[in-house]
Amino acid sequence: MAQAAPAGAPAPVLALEEVTKSFGSVRALRGVSLALHAGEAHALAGENGAGKSTLIKTLAGVHRPDSGTVLLDGAPVTFHGPADARAAGIAVIYQEPTLFADLSVAENIFMGRQPLRALRRVDHTAVRDATAALLRRLGVDLDPERPARGLSIADQQIVEIAKALSFDARVLVMDEPTAALTGTETDRLFAVVEALRKEGAAVLFVSHRLTEIFRLCRSVTTLRDGALVASEPLAGLTEDDLVRRMVGRDLDALYAKRDTRTGETALEVRRLTREGVFHDVSFEVRRGEIVALAGLVGAGRSEVVQAVFGVDRADAGEVLVRGAALRRGSPTAAMDAGLALVPEDRRQQGLVMELSIERNIALTGLHTLGRGGLVRRAAERARAGDWAARLRLRFDRLSDAAGVLSGGNQQKVVLAKWLATEPEVLIVDEPTRGIDVGTKAEVHRLLSELAAEGLAVLMVSSDLPEVLGMADRVLVMHEGRLVAELPRAEATEESVLAAATGRTGAVRRTEAAALDGEGTP
Amino acid sequence: MSTGTGTSAGPGTGTPKALGPDAERAPRSLAETVLRVRELSIGGALVLLVLGTWLANPSFLDGQGVEDLLLNSAILVLLATGQSVVVLTRNIDLSVGSVVGLSAFACGSFVSGSDHGPVAVLLLGTALGVLCGLVSGALVSFGQVPALVVTLGMLYVLQGVGHAWAHGDQINAADVPDSVLELGSGGVLGVPYLPLISAAVLTCTAYYLRSYRGGRELYAIGSSPEAARLAGIPLRRRVLAAYAFSGAVAGFAGALWLARFGTVVADAANGWELTVVSAVVVGGLAITGGVGTVWGAALGALLLTTMGSALVVLKVNPFWEQAITGVLLLAAICADRVVRHRTTEALRKRRRP
Amino acid sequence: ALTLALAGCSGTTKDDAKDDAGSAKEGARNAKADPDAPLKEGLKLAFLPKQINNPYEKIVDEAGIEAAGEYGGQAKEVGPSDAKASSQVSYINTLVQQRQDAILIAANDPNAVCGPLKQAMKRDIKVVAYDSDTHKDCRQLFINQASSEDIGRSLIQHTAKQLGHKGEIAILSATQNATNQNAWIEFMKDELEKPAYEDMKLVKTAYGDDDDQKSFQETQGLLKAYPKLKAVISPTTVGIAAAARYIGGSSYKGKVVLNGLGTPNQMRKYVKNGTVEQFSLWDPEKLGYLASYAAASLSSGQITGREGERFTAGELGERTVGKDGEVILGPPTVFDAKNIDDFDF
Amino acid sequence: MRQAGGKDDAPVREAGGEAARGEVAAGRRRTYAELLRWDTALGVLLVAVLLAGAGGTEGFAETTNLSAALNDTAEIALIALPMTLLVVAGQVDLSVASMLGLSSALAGSLWDAGWAFELIVPVCLLVGLAGGLLNGWLVTRVGLPALAVTIGTLTLYRGLASVVLGNKAVADFPETYAQWASYTKTVPGTFVPYPIALFAVLAVGAAVVLHRTRYGRAMFAIGAQEQAAWFAGVRVNRIKLVLFALTGLTAAFAGIVHTLRYGSARADNGIGLELVVIASVLLGGVDFNGGKGTLGGAVAGVLLIGVLNNLLTLNDVSNEIQVVVTGVLLIVSVLTPRVIAVAGERRQRRTAAT
Numbered sequence A: 001m002a003q004a005a006p007a008g009a010p011a012p013v014l015a016l017e018e019v020t021k022s023f024g025s026v027r028a029l030r031g032v033s034l035a036l037h038a039g040e041a042h043a044l045a046g047e048n049g050a051g052k053s054t055l056i057k058t059l060a061g062v063h064r065p066d067s068g069t070v071l072l073d074g075a076p077v078t079f080h081g082p083a084d085a086r087a088a089g090i091a092v093i094y095q096e097p098t099l100f101a102d103l104s105v106a107e108n109i110f111m112g113r114q115p116l117r118a119l120r121r122v123d124h125t126a127v128r129d130a131t132a133a134l135l136r137r138l139g140v141d142l143d144p145e146r147p148a149r150g151l152s153i154a155d156q157q158i159v160e161i162a163k164a165l166s167f168d169a170r171v172l173v174m175d176e177p178t179a180a181l182t183g184t185e186t187d188r189l190f191a192v193v194e195a196l197r198k199e200g201a202a203v204l205f206v207s208h209r210l211t212e213i214f215r216l217c218r219s220v221t222t223l224r225d226g227a228l229v230a231s232e233p234l235a236g237l238t239e240d241d242l243v244r245r246m247v248g249r250d251l252d253a254l255y256a257k258r259d260t261r262t263g264e265t266a267l268e269v270r271r272l273t274r275e276g277v278f279h280d281v282s283f284e285v286r287r288g289e290i291v292a293l294a295g296l297v298g299a300g301r302s303e304v305v306q307a308v309f310g311v312d313r314a315d316a317g318e319v320l321v322r323g324a325a326l327r328r329g330s331p332t333a334a335m336d337a338g339l340a341l342v343p344e345d346r347r348q349q350g351l352v353m354e355l356s357i358e359r360n361i362a363l364t365g366l367h368t369l370g371r372g373g374l375v376r377r378a379a380e381r382a383r384a385g386d387w388a389a390r391l392r393l394r395f396d397r398l399s400d401a402a403g404v405l406s407g408g409n410q411q412k413v414v415l416a417k418w419l420a421t422e423p424e425v426l427i428v429d430e431p432t433r434g435i436d437v438g439t440k441a442e443v444h445r446l447l448s449e450l451a452a453e454g455l456a457v458l459m460v461s462s463d464l465p466e467v468l469g470m471a472d473r474v475l476v477m478h479e480g481r482l483v484a485e486l487p488r489a490e491a492t493e494e495s496v497l498a499a500a501t502g503r504t505g506a507v508r509r510t511e512a513a514a515l516d517g518e519g520t521p
Numbered sequence B: 001m002s003t004g005t006g007t008s009a010g011p012g013t014g015t016p017k018a019l020g021p022d023a024e025r026a027p028r029s030l031a032e033t034v035l036r037v038r039e040l041s042i043g044g045a046l047v048l049l050v051l052g053t054w055l056a057n058p059s060f061l062d063g064q065g066v067e068d069l070l071l072n073s074a075i076l077v078l079l080a081t082g083q084s085v086v087v088l089t090r091n092i093d094l095s096v097g098s099v100v101g102l103s104a105f106a107c108g109s110f111v112s113g114s115d116h117g118p119v120a121v122l123l124l125g126t127a128l129g130v131l132c133g134l135v136s137g138a139l140v141s142f143g144q145v146p147a148l149v150v151t152l153g154m155l156y157v158l159q160g161v162g163h164a165w166a167h168g169d170q171i172n173a174a175d176v177p178d179s180v181l182e183l184g185s186g187g188v189l190g191v192p193y194l195p196l197i198s199a200a201v202l203t204c205t206a207y208y209l210r211s212y213r214g215g216r217e218l219y220a221i222g223s224s225p226e227a228a229r230l231a232g233i234p235l236r237r238r239v240l241a242a243y244a245f246s247g248a249v250a251g252f253a254g255a256l257w258l259a260r261f262g263t264v265v266a267d268a269a270n271g272w273e274l275t276v277v278s279a280v281v282v283g284g285l286a287i288t289g290g291v292g293t294v295w296g297a298a299l300g301a302l303l304l305t306t307m308g309s310a311l312v313v314l315k316v317n318p319f320w321e322q323a324i325t326g327v328l329l330l331a332a333i334c335a336d337r338v339v340r341h342r343t344t345e346a347l348r349k350r351r352r353p
Numbered sequence C: 001a002l003t004l005a006l007a008g009c010s011g012t013t014k015d016d017a018k019d020d021a022g023s024a025k026e027g028a029r030n031a032k033a034d035p036d037a038p039l040k041e042g043l044k045l046a047f048l049p050k051q052i053n054n055p056y057e058k059i060v061d062e063a064g065i066e067a068a069g070e071y072g073g074q075a076k077e078v079g080p081s082d083a084k085a086s087s088q089v090s091y092i093n094t095l096v097q098q099r100q101d102a103i104l105i106a107a108n109d110p111n112a113v114c115g116p117l118k119q120a121m122k123r124d125i126k127v128v129a130y131d132s133d134t135h136k137d138c139r140q141l142f143i144n145q146a147s148s149e150d151i152g153r154s155l156i157q158h159t160a161k162q163l164g165h166k167g168e169i170a171i172l173s174a175t176q177n178a179t180n181q182n183a184w185i186e187f188m189k190d191e192l193e194k195p196a197y198e199d200m201k202l203v204k205t206a207y208g209d210d211d212d213q214k215s216f217q218e219t220q221g222l223l224k225a226y227p228k229l230k231a232v233i234s235p236t237t238v239g240i241a242a243a244a245r246y247i248g249g250s251s252y253k254g255k256v257v258l259n260g261l262g263t264p265n266q267m268r269k270y271v272k273n274g275t276v277e278q279f280s281l282w283d284p285e286k287l288g289y290l291a292s293y294a295a296a297s298l299s300s301g302q303i304t305g306r307e308g309e310r311f312t313a314g315e316l317g318e319r320t321v322g323k324d325g326e327v328i329l330g331p332p333t334v335f336d337a338k339n340i341d342d343f344d345f
Numbered sequence D: 001m002r003q004a005g006g007k008d009d010a011p012v013r014e015a016g017g018e019a020a021r022g023e024v025a026a027g028r029r030r031t032y033a034e035l036l037r038w039d040t041a042l043g044v045l046l047v048a049v050l051l052a053g054a055g056g057t058e059g060f061a062e063t064t065n066l067s068a069a070l071n072d073t074a075e076i077a078l079i080a081l082p083m084t085l086l087v088v089a090g091q092v093d094l095s096v097a098s099m100l101g102l103s104s105a106l107a108g109s110l111w112d113a114g115w116a117f118e119l120i121v122p123v124c125l126l127v128g129l130a131g132g133l134l135n136g137w138l139v140t141r142v143g144l145p146a147l148a149v150t151i152g153t154l155t156l157y158r159g160l161a162s163v164v165l166g167n168k169a170v171a172d173f174p175e176t177y178a179q180w181a182s183y184t185k186t187v188p189g190t191f192v193p194y195p196i197a198l199f200a201v202l203a204v205g206a207a208v209v210l211h212r213t214r215y216g217r218a219m220f221a222i223g224a225q226e227q228a229a230w231f232a233g234v235r236v237n238r239i240k241l242v243l244f245a246l247t248g249l250t251a252a253f254a255g256i257v258h259t260l261r262y263g264s265a266r267a268d269n270g271i272g273l274e275l276v277v278i279a280s281v282l283l284g285g286v287d288f289n290g291g292k293g294t295l296g297g298a299v300a301g302v303l304l305i306g307v308l309n310n311l312l313t314l315n316d317v318s319n320e321i322q323v324v325v326t327g328v329l330l331i332v333s334v335l336t337p338r339v340i341a342v343a344g345e346r347r348q349r350r351t352a353a354t
């Protein structure tokens, strides 16, 4: 396969040559080569499980290649650990944020590289100030001294970005940094990355949002099943070309939302409040309807759906499913009533990483898999196998730990686990985070079909095209309050963004607000 | 243990992650209180206990009384300091009791009938402790095996070795040189050496943990070993060092034990591992690592020993002593937990009015 | 209430608990004693101390093992490293399995070891208790260091003399459940009832658990809690050593009397520096020696453990089995500044 | 270790087409893996020790010896069952030995007061249940870590035992019941004493619960990732509470067994037993961090320590050395699987490189 090095360019800053890497019987990388040049942004594309993260971890010194070489400035190097790669000026944003939950944001960013003062003591003030400056540059409002515990996935991602930007990297590697971000944050990130690139940094960028690839990068390497498909300039390629390279075939329309007739109210939320987090949130979702909950990062969307499902306890208000009030603070009660929640954080909330794929999928429906508390293994396996096939899960064995799956495939397991409960109301929080284009279409088709069959869907998503494409109705949150409700016809990028940023003048006052009046006895 | 790591499980447990992102906007003082509250509530309990006992029996705080209190807690404070450093890295060292016993006996046989000075004894004890710590540490960090199992194994191994070596022999105070015993009973300006030494070790450790990269990295490792690895922290070296430190402190404490008690059998500090761990836990260190300070652990140790002394001074029926200690212990950790929970809840509610 | 009553009627209560104790022993005892039988060669004896690494027990057992050499027997010491009530039991079982000729035991708990010892006697293994007794049905002989009554009363008598029969006293014992300790303490209390001691008051019994450090702190606590305390009696070697150390290093030195049971090597320093005036103890080596010979005589059939039987205990000369199979070593020695240098144990 | 029959260039299987073939291959691989598992290895080791003992040590293989040796592990074995479940669920109970002592002391003092033994047993069990519930309540409702809570109740329950019985030792329990707990009375036709027979039955029950029921699945999930379990609708708190209650109950029952077996009720019965129980469970390959382990492994761990100690004692190996052996075994138990894994990785890298 041809290397697409720009003619006349100097030796690449960082390159891989013929690298292979296996995990057990899974061959994640098979003879892959890649070259990153100073001042150039390069994209890495591929389906879920194609080997992108593995490649990145090889560059970062996390994995040692089984064979093949890593070249730094044209000379072969061996990284014995992430520390070596860092020392060589490689900054990495990993797909899954890995923060020190108990430490402050500032410490997280400067851990191991804190500025020092006399006697080699850590200069805490300098750490804080430098962090504040960084966060300002990224345009986020985070207290450098708050602990990382409790940050939403998006905020965690932002801290990771700040961490990577905080040192003068020669190579900046980003594994799906935007998966949890909304457009606003993505724009800021791109501006900063662009500046770095202009200063001469080499950039490697992974994303399943193809538009972002075209916006940021000049060339692209595509992987399929761990093997190199092509490494070429982006100029002249279309999104469809890229998809074809990734998937190996053509894809149909991306968003397959079917129009359906909505039925009676399935889920009703009345004046739900969790003090300090969200206030007076009221809305309803009907059978057959997909309702999107939009807003900026940190608007409180995830908090609302978690309270609805009962994993967090609301301070006031009630949740009704088919007219019956749910017991507060009990996910079990919610599940019994037919609710399902695909949570936002798959590593902490969605999956038990150490358990096998089949047990993860079975976890939500153990009582249906046997009698008298017993679990029939065959039933368990069948259920898992079924859903794995429906969601095109890539795995080695169903008895493998969920933790060894690629990010996108983990997300599919979470989806499978909840869809398998055959809920009547499905709440999904960032359902397609990290899922590749092909499967995303699949998921959307699935949601749409299920809605057509009478399922009520409440969807939190930061992916605006997804919101606009899928939702029958869009609810918009701003700073913990529901500020707008837009029917499909009125929902446009502008109207949603305007409401999400608090410019309420532009938005029709919501029905939900009107509902408040009658909701109060 | 996977308990309490940022889970919102259980309706009653509340969400430990409720520290607001906008904590900044809440009044500073409150936020600061929260940060310090761990040490505050335990310190408060300690003060209450001392005051209460003193009111009931004023001789509790006379010269001899204070001296006894300080002397009694000195060794436990030391051990708790060493243990905290290990616990911070999300590990545990159950072998400390055995290390103290072994070191005390080794130091005893070393000085018995000789005229070695205190410095030689302390060095010997420390060296022995470092050795034990390095073995546990190497197994945990390089062998990548669960700390609890390894150190429980080390507890047995060292205890067995110590007992087999002593085999019923005992070091008599009469054989220990006076210069060594002086270390245990003497003092400067009326303050005994032992608590001074403990305080010095404690302060240095606390300062290192707060103000040096190495110290901060210990917190990082405990908070998330995975993230620490990705951040390029030399994980294994740091964990090994933590164990070596804990071992060194335990070995050092063994030498002090000899100096203080003079009479030593191989099972000195036998069974102390759980006492040390409870001191650390009472002091607010999370057993899951990354949270707490050595000051807290020291306060926990002080609280435990003071409780024991206070009950005797209060003439509590000896059959009741242990039960009351248990209740007080539970009360202390519950109070600490409740206070912390209340504050974080209050903070959350002020986040977004 | 009804069910309670019913259960009370039909249930097993203490009164109908049957004790078949002694039947095993009776069987063994039916054998006739033959006072002229020679000591058998190659007897296998096992000493089972309370705790294997207790210095005092070690002295006793080593003397006993040495004695076995004199009459051509083989003795060994086995045992647990903690003084728990239950931990001796598995040792008894294995000793039975090893078909020892005799088991010599210092019982941690008179009841816990009873059943297994009976099993041993059923298999014709002789059982001799020493230092700390088990039930009289569960052994053939008990080698008592001194009669419990003597020990208890004389400790009070000595202390009273030192105090001039006046003042508050406290006892620092070992564990709450130590049988011999509790027996002595009972006799101490009984002695104190006498009119001669009406000005003396026992204010507290504290427990140092035979743990050096705990005993140390308990002493501290006693002196703090009872400012008028004039004397501490510690009838345990660990306790008295710890108490001596605390008192010797504190302001109480010379003001508070310390008496009890201790070994000369441990206490020498405190006698010399004036912390302790006197204390007492029997000779632990003789205890082991006597026990060893008693066990050999039993195994050789010279005696069966009945009252009045006689046997020769090597250098110690002839001894007579007393009531309930007790053999008494003799009165304890009182150690003070004058004689302490004559002893080394 | 390539997939049998799989195409070389299809390393990652998509569900569907190749499923059947893949499963067969996976099944075969799993049996190899099973052989390398620590708990299986431990079972093999146990058998080896038994055989070695029977061959080389006089008196070991006699039924009386085996009965006595087995019965000596009775309390540890009984408590190890719920403890295994607790540890799998990421919790721990250090107060078990104290609860054993409390139950024993209570039985003693009630017996001394003339109560019927048939009435004493349920009262002790109730107290055990209450103690377990207190532990569970503090963990689930107050939100304290299990280690901290049970270190506290370890002191409390032992203290209560001493309050109840003081320094008395009560004996003379009814012979009929004492017989049932003794090693001299065995299940007819076997050398298995009744406490161990009961343990065997309970062990089967516990194994079914842990490995075959949804409650067992939930325990694994809680131990591995509590928050994810809670999000999946697992009643985390309820399961923890029940486990703590069961542990307390079993500890109290073990207290009665202990009392009858030794014929002695004392406040200090079973002191220090908690670490032995935990050591046995951990030796059996149960992960203290939760989420991993098998009941069979824990049972093998308990029996191995018991049998090995008996064998060593019979061979006059001193107690000190036995302690060292236990320690070394513990260390080896965690080191071995690790060494095997690392060796496997090495081999894999070599084969991949060529």
Ligand SMILES: Nc1ncnc2c1ncn2[C@@H]1O[C@H](COP(=O)(O)OP(=O)(O)OP(=O)(O)O)[C@@H](O)[C@H]1O
Pocket (backbone or CB within 6 Å): A023, A024, A026, A027, A028, A046, A047, A048, A049, A050, A051, A052, A053, A054, A055, A095, A394, A395, A404, A405, A406, A407, A408, A409, A434, A436, D012
């Ligand atoms: N630690 C591991 N152990 C075993 N298998 C692994 C491990 N890490 C990755 N894999 C496997 O390697 C393959 C490639 O995974 P990788 O994470 O690189 O995919 P990816 O391209 O990043 O996918 P995604 O877009 O979903 O993030 C997957 O089949 C995955 O299951």
Ligand SMILES: Nc1ncnc2c1ncn2[C@@H]1O[C@H](COP(=O)(O)OP(=O)(O)OP(=O)(O)O)[C@@H](O)[C@H]1O
Pocket (backbone or CB within 6 Å): A149, A150, A151, A152, A153, A154, A155, A180, A295, A296, A297, A298, A299, A300, A301, A302, A303, A304, A344, A462, B015, B017, B018, B019, B020, B021
């Ligand atoms: N338990 C918590 N404690 C403290 N802060 C929290 C907690 N949970 C969330 N937050 C913060 O509250 C805000 C609302 O979070 P939430 O996750 O609901 O936002 P969101 O609208 O879903 O956005 P995102 O896209 O980040 O998920 C965020 O700023 C988040 O950092």
Ligand SMILES: [Mg+2]
Pocket (backbone or CB within 6 Å): A052, A053, A054, A095, A175, A406, A407, A408
């Ligand atoms: Mg990936």
Ligand SMILES: [Mg+2]
Pocket (backbone or CB within 6 Å): A152, A301, A302, A303, A344, A429, A460
């Ligand atoms: Mg969210």
